[in-house]
Amino acid sequence: MARIQTETLKELLRRVLRTRPDEIGCETCYEKLDQFVEMELKGKDAAEALPLLKRHMELCSGCSEEYAALLTALSQIESDQSLT
Amino acid sequence: MKANVALGTNQEWLQALRPVPSAEALEELRAILLRGLRAALADRVDGDVDALSEDFAQEALLRILNSLDTFRGESRFTTWAQKIAIHIALSELRRRRWKDIPLQTFTENADGEELTPAVLTDPQPQPDRIAAQKELLRTVELLVFEELTDRQRTAMLAILQDGIPLQEVAERMDTNPNALYKLLHDARQRLKRRLEETTGLSAQELLATFEGQ
Numbered sequence: 001m002a003r004i005q006t007e008t009l010k011e012l013l014r015r016v017l018r019t020r021p022d023e024i025g026c027e028t029c030y031e032k033l034d035q036f037v038e039m040e041l042k043g044k045d046a047a048e049a050l051p052l053l054k055r056h057m058e059l060c061s062g063c064s065e066e067y068a069a070l071l072t073a074l075s076q077i078e079s080d081q082s083l084t
Numbered sequence: 085m086k087a088n089v090a091l092g093t094n095q096e097w098l099q100a101l102r103p104v105p106s107a108e109a110l111e112e113l114r115a116i117l118l119r120g121l122r123a124a125l126a127d128r129v130d131g132d133v134d135a136l137s138e139d140f141a142q143e144a145l146l147r148i149l150n151s152l153d154t155f156r157g158e159s160r161f162t163t164w165a166q167k168i169a170i171h172i173a174l175s176e177l178r179r180r181r182w183k184d185i186p187l188q189t190f191t192e193n194a195d196g197e198e199l200t201p202a203v204l205t206d207p208q209p210q211p212d213r214i215a216a217q218k219e220l221l222r223t224v225e226l227l228v229f230e231e232l233t234d235r236q237r238t239a240m241l242a243i244l245q246d247g248i249p250l251q252e253v254a255e256r257m258d259t260n261p262n263a264l265y266k267l268l269h270d271a272r273q274r275l276k277r278r279l280e281e282t283t284g285l286s287a288q289e290l291l292a293t294f295e296g297q
């Protein structure tokens with residue numbers, strides 16, 4: 001049986017107090033992720049255009065990591081293309 | 085002969101891949117996925133990045149071909165395809181990394197003595213605020229045990245305390261990430277409402293107390 005650590009409780013409290021009724025799940029996040037990353041690569045404010053997606057990624061480490069990895073992958077491909 | 089479709093339109097990609105995919109288009113797509121995967125995985129795996137990327141690219145190609153009808157054209161085709169490849173790769177890496185870590189059962193701190201929310205870095209500690217923060221954390225802890233189901237509590241704490249990704253927790257609990265996110269969202273909403281009722285303060289006021297704003 002584990003005890004809840006103080007740091008865990010603090011983070012839990014922050015998340016609870018910032019909870020909104022209109023959050024999106026992983027599925028919707030995934031559906032829109034390509035659009036989001038493409039906007040970022042074009043220098044547009046993706047977080048402003050898709051705020052719920054941004055919010056989801058702040059709460060979901062898995063989706064957030066996929067976002068970061070996709071951004072890395074596409075940046076690499078763009079940079080390869082600009083060299084050819 | 086190398087197909088010149090890498091920078092083609094979405095329509096050109098779709099035409100090249102269905103109903104029967106052309107070998108050139110497949111090879112071009114595989115090469116793009118590989119480049120992206122290698123870059124994305126370079127800092128994420130210790131082993132043979134090239135071999136892993138090859139495997140993931142192959143699996144992604146199959147899934148992409150089977151999912152062409154779901155492509156809605158909201159991004160470039162290659163961006164959408166790369167998203168699928170990344171999802172496959174990271175899902176598998178997550179599984180490997182966390183497969184031996186069990187989900188824990190949590191128990192309440194009976195006396196709350198272990199709660200130490202004091203703002204140690206605060207040059208001028210405010211005893212009242214520290215006491216209020218401590219009280220708030222104690223209340224949250226009680227509500228976590230009183231208001232949440234075992235499933236909600238286990239999942240929430242596995243993610244927050246043990247750092248297990250939601251997707252991995254979902255698999256252990258025989259559900260899918262979307263359903264688990266909904267379960268956790270319901271849990272947070274319930275805790276928020278109960279906190280507001282218990283303290284008589286709004287979430288915004290509580291946040292200000294807690295963050296010291």
